[in-house]
Amino acid sequence: MTRAGARTGGPAPRSVDVARLAGVSQKTVSRVLNGERYVSDEVRRRVLAAAEELGYRLNSAARALASGRTRSIGVVALGTALYGPASLLIGIERAARDAGYALRVVNTLEGDAGGVVGAVESLLEQGVDGIVVSEPIDEGEEVSLSVDVPVLVLGAPAAFGGTRTVAAGVGAELLARTATEHLLDLGHTTVHHVAGPGRWFAARDRLAGWRGALTAHGREQPAVLTGDWSAASGYEAGRELAADPGVTAVFAANDDMAIGVIRALTEAGLRVPDDVSVVGFDDIPVAAYVTPPLTTVRQPFDAVAREGLRLLVRAIEAPDTDLPPPDDPPVELVVRASTAPPPARGIR
Structure with a gap:
């Protein structure tokens, strides 16, 4: 069914519209969307279905309450303006947004022993559904942390216990x-x-x-x-x-x-x-x-980010399915004017 707001082009749907469609009171809608107790499972399902159908502005929160997920992904990244790490982070943000997930970033600092573990713990405390580790430096850190959400590792060989770990790299x-x-x-x-x-x-x-x-x-x-x-x-x-x-x-x-x-x-x-x-x-x-x-x-920053996020989202949303290996990133040589055959005798 077409969402009401999109069909009419009129004002955005309100909680009273959700209540009318679900056949419940507006207070019940509020209780469901705020995650309060004392609401039956059948009523909760009706309210969430009505919110989704109408395109109610809190429908992402509704989906989170229904599924037990926050629709957010955490990223552990080095705090740097260097082109490579910064470009990869931009690609991750775009891919996450396109997949319908919010991004929460915790930056580490070069030379900060324990930075990755601390960053992961911070993200877990925020209730993220999955974690991306885009940490380009070997700090000699022993990662002894049990993580109960899927983890995507980009380019850095980090190991976490008790989770599904997906690896992808830029080749x-x-x-x-x-x-x-x-x-x-x-x-x-x-x-x-x-x-x-x-x-x-x-x-x-x-x-x-x-x-x-x-x-x-x-x-x-x-x-x-x-x-x-x-x-x-x-x-x-x-x-x-x-x-x-x-x-x-x-x-x-x-x-x-x-x-x-x-x-x-x-x-x-x-x-x-x-x-x-x-x-x-x-x-x-x-x-x-x-x-x-x-x-x-x-x-290929965008390609790697999209492929990695595709696998991570699948691990989040279908935890019991097998994950395929990541596709190989494309290889692109850009030939310009700084290369040519060597001098005639092969020495200057």
């Missing part, structure tokens, strides 16, 4: 391998790597993808330079790379560091990509507008 290792193989396919003998901080799971995955590509092609693995995700750290790594005439290709673990590398190479009198090719990771909005425009791999 960073495969993306890093794709970026490295792009440079090898152009004819570069090997690829140097500017890695992210070692405590970050994303940095480890990208390092593994770079190593995997070089190993599969039987290529030398140069010494790894490590940055902190900032353009400044990429610049410092780029100054070191510029001093080595054997460097013809660089894969940086994010776009900011790649931009810093390009700046250092340019200041050293080297041309990108004629002398050295550079590939980044993320496809941040500015990547297409730097000089030269940056070749990079695009992280």
